[in-house]
Amino acid sequence: MNFTELGLSQELLHAIKESGYEEPTPIQKMAIPPILAGRDLVGSAQTGTGKTAAFALPSLHRLKEHGSCRALALAPTRELAIQIEENFCKYGKQMNLRMALLYGGVKYGKQLEQLRNEPDIIVATPGRLLDHLGQGNLHLNKIEILILDEVDRMLDMGFVEDVTRIIQKTPKSRQTLFFSATIPDSVRRLSKWALHKPAEAKIDIKISAADTVSHALYPVPAIQKFDLLISLLESIKFENLIIFFQTRRGTDKISQWLTEHGQTVRVLHSDLKQRDRMKALEDFKAGNVKILCATDVASRGLDISNVTHVINYDVPQHSEDYVHRIGRTGRARTEGEAFTLCKPEELSLVDSIEKLLGNPLPRKFIEDFAYRDEPASLAPAAPQVSKKRNRGFGKQVSFGGRRRR
Numbered sequence: 001m002n003f004t005e006l007g008l009s010q011e012l013l014h015a016i017k018e019s020g021y022e023e024p025t026p027i028q029k030m031a032i033p034p035i036l037a038g039r040d041l042v043g044s045a046q047t048g049t050g051k052t053a054a055f056a057l058p059s060l061h062r063l064k065e066h067g068s069c070r071a072l073a074l075a076p077t078r079e080l081a082i083q084i085e086e087n088f089c090k091y092g093k094q095m096n097l098r099m100a101l102l103y104g105g106v107k108y109g110k111q112l113e114q115l116r117n118e119p120d121i122i123v124a125t126p127g128r129l130l131d132h133l134g135q136g137n138l139h140l141n142k143i144e145i146l147i148l149d150e151v152d153r154m155l156d157m158g159f160v161e162d163v164t165r166i167i168q169k170t171p172k173s174r175q176t177l178f179f180s181a182t183i184p185d186s187v188r189r190l191s192k193w194a195l196h197k198p199a200e201a202k203i204d205i206k207i208s209a210a211d212t213v214s215h216a217l218y219p220v221p222a223i224q225k226f227d228l229l230i231s232l233l234e235s236i237k238f239e240n241l242i243i244f245f246q247t248r249r250g251t252d253k254i255s256q257w258l259t260e261h262g263q264t265v266r267v268l269h270s271d272l273k274q275r276d277r278m279k280a281l282e283d284f285k286a287g288n289v290k291i292l293c294a295t296d297v298a299s300r301g302l303d304i305s306n307v308t309h310v311i312n313y314d315v316p317q318h319s320e321d322y323v324h325r326i327g328r329t330g331r332a333r334t335e336g337e338a339f340t341l342c343k344p345e346e347l348s349l350v351d352s353i354e355k356l357l358g359n360p361l362p363r364k365f366i367e368d369f370a371y372r373d374e375p376a377s378l379a380p381a382a383p384q385v386s387k388k389r390n391r392g393f394g395k396q397v398s399f400g401g402r403r404r405r
């Protein structure tokens with residue numbers, strides 16, 4: 001099924017062509033028809049599989065003509081809200097629709113201006129939207145389409161009450177769309193309350209987890225982690241690299257050390273001012289710097305193209321976060337590599353990641369690196385995983401989890 005067969009308007013088909021999309025991704029094929037038919041929907045698929053277009057294209061199609069405050073998209077972080085707005089603008093370029101982008105940490109002026117301009121589509125983070133609603137700057141009583149993106153993340157971040165309050169302010173007759181990488185119970189519960197007989201579009205995370213990414217685990221004694229990172233950076237050819245850390249302090253400390261080692265890096269975490277976060281992201285996206293040091297703030301949803309490598313300086317505490325972090329690379333059809341540095345104390349975390357992926361992470365050692373401990377003592381053999389579930393990491397697999405024919 002191609003985009004034309006999905007029944008999207010000429011304006012949208014044109015924008016799709018300009019975006020260089022040849023065919024819909026699996027989640028788009030599954031989600032677009034029910035959304036066009038006006039149904040509620042819960043959509044889930046790994047990051048990087050085109051979920052934004054899966055809701056933005058059919059929503060734009062349904063909005064058609066201009067009318068004030070008819071669609072609302074909620075996102076957990078400002079960066080994500082910005083990205084969603086950019087996508088709506090890109091796909092709706094030939095349509096006569098206006099946007100408002102509302103997020104916290106910045107002044108109200110520009111946002112008020114956008115709201116006075118009768119926007120068709122509002123993209124917002126929950127907190128700032130509630131501020132505007134409280135001040136009477138907009139009303140949600142004409143909302144026809146309500147979209148919650150990254151719902152799992154939104155609930156993880158403690159937004160459940162805010163989101164509930166917002167949903168209650170929209171008309172019951174609305175169409176409601178939930179998109180999420182995973183569907184934990186908390187998301188199920190909220191969707192039961194907020195959605196009416198939803199269609200489901202689900203692409204199994206085990207299939208879609210980074211088919212275009214090859215993975216490796218680098219066992220290392222705790223005190224040699226930074227040295228190993230330096231050796232690794234010297235041994236790989238990367239264009240754009242994100243290094244993930246567990247804590248903000250860790251991110252700051254290691255970026256400082258990297259800078260002292262002559263690397264130019266940018267830092268992205270939630271302690272920074274919004275302006276600095278944006279600047280870091282822009283510099284990285286524009287290719288002004290090749291290394292971004294970040295906490296999980298950056299691991300969800302952000303679409304940064306051309307990330308060739310992800311390095312986990314710390315093994316993520318939650319196995320889902322591993323999938324989200326490596327989702328930053330190997331996006332669309334490009335190939336990527338994901339390396340995880342692991343001290344012996346973190347091996348149990350690796351265990352649960354391997355269970356989630358259904359694949360062992362291959363252990364690797366850097367040849368000339370002077371390990372302080374015997375490599376064998378650092379990394380017990382990878383667990384056996386049944387053949388059926390072994391989807392062959394590292395092999396070339398095309399976008400969306402289908403093997404190339």
Ligand code: ADP
Pocket residue numbers: 020021022023024025028045046047048049050051052053301302303305331332
């Ligand atoms: P997700 O929300 O699932 O993490 P995004 O919506 O951010 O994924 O999309 C990831 C990338 O894939 C973006 O760069 C987007 O432009 C691109 N993309 C989306 N749909 C297609 C498609 N049909 N063909 C090729 N690339 C696509």
Ligand code: MG
Pocket residue numbers: 048051052149301
């Ligand atoms: Mg997304």
